[in-house]
Amino acid sequence: MKDEITNNTNHTNSPLRVRSLDYLEQLESEAIHIMREVAGQFERPALLFSGGKDSIVLVHLALKAFRPGKFPFPLVHIDTGHNFQEALDFRDSLVEELEERLIVRKVEDTIKAKQLTELKGKFASRNALQTYTLLDAIEEFEFDCCIGGARRDEEKARAKERIFSVRDEFGQWNPKLQRPELWNTYNGKIHKGENVRAFPISNWTELDVWNYIRRENIALPSIYFSHEREVLEYDGQLVAISKFIQLEESDIISVKKVRYRTVGDMTCTAAVESDAETLDEVINEIIVTKTSERGETRIDDKVSEAAMEDRKKNGYF
Amino acid sequence: MDILRFITAGSVDDGKSTLIGRLLYDSKSILIDQLEAIEKQTKNREDGEIDLALLTDGLRAEREQGITIDVAYKYFSTPKRKFIIADAPGHIQYTRNMVTGASNANLAIILVDARNGVAEQTRRHSIITSLLGIKHVVLAINKMDLVDYSQDVYNNIMIDYEQVAKTLGLKNIKYIPISALHGDNIVDLSDKYPWYNGDSLLHYLESVEVHADINLTDARFPVQYVIRPQTEELHDYRGYAGKITSGIYKKGDQVIVLPAGIESIISKIEIAGNEVEEAFAPQSVVLHLKDDIDISRGDLIVQKNNQPKTEQEIEVLLCWMDNKPLIKGNKYLLQLNSRVVRTVIKDIEYKLDVNSLERIYEFEKTGLNDIVKATLKTASLLPFDSYKDLPNNGGAILIDETSLVTVGACMLQ
Ligand SMILES: Nc1nc2c(ncn2[C@@H]2O[C@H](COP(=O)(O)OP(=O)(O)OP(=O)(O)O)[C@@H](O)[C@H]2O)c(=O)[nH]1
Ligand SMILES: [Mg+2]
Numbered sequence: 001m002k003d004e005i006t007n008n009t010n011h012t013n014s015p016l017r018v019r020s021l022d023y024l025e026q027l028e029s030e031a032i033h034i035m036r037e038v039a040g041q042f043e044r045p046a047l048l049f050s051g052g053k054d055s056i057v058l059v060h061l062a063l064k065a066f067r068p069g070k071f072p073f074p075l076v077h078i079d080t081g082h083n084f085q086e087a088l089d090f091r092d093s094l095v096e097e098l099e100e101r102l103i104v105r106k107v108e109d110t111i112k113a114k115q116l117t118e119l120k121g122k123f124a125s126r127n128a129l130q131t132y133t134l135l136d137a138i139e140e141f142e143f144d145c146c147i148g149g150a151r152r153d154e155e156k157a158r159a160k161e162r163i164f165s166v167r168d169e170f171g172q173w174n175p176k177l178q179r180p181e182l183w184n185t186y187n188g189k190i191h192k193g194e195n196v197r198a199f200p201i202s203n204w205t206e207l208d209v210w211n212y213i214r215r216e217n218i219a220l221p222s223i224y225f226s227h228e229r230e231v232l233e234y235d236g237q238l239v240a241i242s243k244f245i246q247l248e249e250s251d252i253i254s255v256k257k258v259r260y261r262t263v264g265d266m267t268c269t270a271a272v273e274s275d276a277e278t279l280d281e282v283i284n285e286i287i288v289t290k291t292s293e294r295g296e297t298r299i300d301d302k303v304s305e306a307a308m309e310d311r312k313k314n315g316y317f
Numbered sequence: 318m319d320i321l322r323f324i325t326a327g328s329v330d331d332g333k334s335t336l337i338g339r340l341l342y343d344s345k346s347i348l349i350d351q352l353e354a355i356e357k358q359t360k361n362r363e364d365g366e367i368d369l370a371l372l373t374d375g376l377r378a379e380r381e382q383g384i385t386i387d388v389a390y391k392y393f394s395t396p397k398r399k400f401i402i403a404d405a406p407g408h409i410q411y412t413r414n415m416v417t418g419a420s421n422a423n424l425a426i427i428l429v430d431a432r433n434g435v436a437e438q439t440r441r442h443s444i445i446t447s448l449l450g451i452k453h454v455v456l457a458i459n460k461m462d463l464v465d466y467s468q469d470v471y472n473n474i475m476i477d478y479e480q481v482a483k484t485l486g487l488k489n490i491k492y493i494p495i496s497a498l499h500g501d502n503i504v505d506l507s508d509k510y511p512w513y514n515g516d517s518l519l520h521y522l523e524s525v526e527v528h529a530d531i532n533l534t535d536a537r538f539p540v541q542y543v544i545r546p547q548t549e550e551l552h553d554y555r556g557y558a559g560k561i562t563s564g565i566y567k568k569g570d571q572v573i574v575l576p577a578g579i580e581s582i583i584s585k586i587e588i589a590g591n592e593v594e595e596a597f598a599p600q601s602v603v604l605h606l607k608d609d610i611d612i613s614r615g616d617l618i619v620q621k622n623n624q625p626k627t628e629q630e631i632e633v634l635l636c637w638m639d640n641k642p643l644i645k646g647n648k649y650l651l652q653l654n655s656r657v658v659r660t661v662i663k664d665i666e667y668k669l670d671v672n673s674l675e676r677i678y679e680f681e682k683t684g685l686n687d688i689v690k691a692t693l694k695t696a697s698l699l700p701f702d703s704y705k706d707l708p709n710n711g712g713a714i715l716i717d718e719t720s721l722v723t724v725g726a727c728m729l730q
Contacts, residue, residue: 030599159389187714190721207394
């Protein structure tokens with residue numbers, strides 16, 4: 001089992017070591033503490049696993065928190081049907097290696113069962129429809145807490161959210177009435193029907209995540225590194241060509257060397273041009289970049305100033 | 318590199334959010350698209366200056382009203398430190414959100430508008446800073462541009478605040494005259510203040526020593542979760558998972574499990590599956606004991622020769638955070654780290670008057686944002702330390718049994 005948790009470079013056993021933690025170790029310990037609070041306080045928690053780097057880091061932290069025991073929760077993937085194949089393959093091989101339980105619920109099925117209307121247009125995204133599938137899954141399995149990989153540095157509404165964030169029966173977040181949250185004491189008490197979203201890496205920045213991935217030598221799907229891809233340049237962003245976007249005659253498709261900073265839906269995650277093939281190179285690019293992760297790569301957040309706040313109010317992650 | 322967590326506090330409109338925007342902006346931590354977004358929103362302002370407060374005021378209602386409602390967390394790093402900032406609301410109605418942000422801070426920057434001086438909210442936030450035991454305080458005298466950079470104004474506020482600090486027992490206050498709007502003395506010193514020869518704010522934040530604030534003497538380990546794989550090869554594996562909140566644990570240490578009072582010896586310590594000889598706060602670890610005893614979530618493992626108090630009647634300083642009043646005789650849940658016990662409010666002794674900072678013994682009710690001294694009686698024994706000696710094992714929350722909401726913050730005495 002030990003081999004699952006990759007060898008890290010901190011020499012906890014070295015006699016010369018001063019008894020203090022550097023910033024990544026502090027963040028790691030805080031995240032493990034939060035995960036164990038979830039395990040200790042809830043009957044039926046779940047870990048929302050998207051296949052992106054943040055949820056891969058969550059899985060790594062869960063290994064550190066619970067091994068040699070099994071995870072006290074299944075991994076749950078809300079599958080939009082618009083995923084990168086590389087991310088799906090990575091998901092499946094990771095789950096197989098860990099011997100943990102994976103639950104997949106498909107947005108496609110929710111759309112059919114509930115007769116939902118899909119967005120139309122060039123980059124018709126299923127991002128918003130994910131919420132329905134997520135809420136159905138919560139109901140189906142009676143999850144009382146969902147662990148998510150959201151970070152407060154991602155977006156200004158997220159910057160306001162508690163680590164244990166209570167959602168009502170409809171999954172809604174009420175930003176004006178959040179519970180006080182003191183010290184590292186998390187109140188996970190809820191009424192039936194409500195549930196909690198717990199965010200262990202709330203206090204990590206994008207760069208912290210990358211530095212941690214490098215320090216811990218965590219494997220990622222290949223699309224996070226430079227590769228050649230057919231893309232469409234649209235409004236200053238590079239969108240991968242896939243069967244999920246609608247092409248027009250006038251669209252100019254080109255092949256570029258790109259990588260992804262976040263991995264979500266193929267329709268709403270943009271690539272960045274890059275030659276970075278290794279973690280060191282990716283990190284160097286992120287250090288000097290002048291745009292934020294979301295600004296550069298999320299097509300869906302630009303719609304309105306309060307896009308994320310509104311989605312969260314409606315039950316989104 | 319380590320982490321400094323700080324909060325900005327002070328009265329409404331004293332410039333907290335602007336200050337944070339300024340820190341992020343001047344330390345080049347704002348990315349282009351974020352800047353463009355706030356530039357777009359500031360277009361409709363008359364003076365045309367970009368409104369840096371919009372960087373943290375992330376909720377629609379906040380932007381509409383131009384005030385902060387809930388804490389925003391922001392992050393930036395310099396080569397010296399990673400900073401985690403909590404931008405608190407100044408409005409009295411949202412004091413509980415300020416308490417939320419302050420509870421994890423190593424340092425508080427309390428802002429004062431140079432034109433108004435020390436106000437009621439300045440005092441309220443100072444009381445909370447003192448109650449929560451925040452060890453480092455900066456009093457930032459802001460909007461110096463509106464008082465002609467006057468040294469007299471600065472001195473008078475300093476004299477006033479010294480009084481407040483003395484009454485509250487706040488020590489080592491760092492006074493810095495600033496203009497959040499123009500960026501004076503935030504990252505670099507400004508030449509408009511020839512009379513000021515202290516540090517710039519950022520320089521101070523980078524250099525203030527906080528590691529010493531971690532207690533490595535009094536070992537406390539609240540059990541969060543018991544790891545029992547129950548597989549064939551790990552049949553007897555039984556590990557107690559938790560975070561060391563203070564102190565050091567070594568293999569072979571004689572320990573005692575509270576509140577039951579059972580003694581044992583640490584047989585193994587693991588960090589992320591690797592065995593280690595010793596572990597210290599704030600590491601998340603797994604402890605193993607030599608004897609097979611019944612230990613579960615909520616128990617506290619401590620050194621035999623260094624034990625906390627274990628009592629049922631506890632005096633607390635209590636910050637009340639609910640719209641319903643706190644009522645003597647009512648029952649609540651008390652959560653201290655992983656331990657939750659039922660408790661009844663036996664007595665409410667006095668309330669703190671925010672303006673005079675005096676104790677009031679005659680008062681009608683305890684309402685939202687009141688700070689009182691109370692006595693609790695718990696349904697079972699609670700091992701705890703006095704908050705002022707060991708905050709990590711002396712700060713507890715009160716939970717309303719019916720609404721399940723967190724309604725109070727208790728500093729156990
Ligand atoms: N002239 C001047 N104006 C300032 C300065 N700092 C802030 N302001 C202005 O004061 C007003 C309030 O600033 P905010 O930063 O929103 O105040 P706040 O303390 O965060 O307010 P709350 O969070 O609602 O308590 C804004 O219009 C700012 O532009 C300063 O140094 N000089
Ligand atoms: Mg503000």
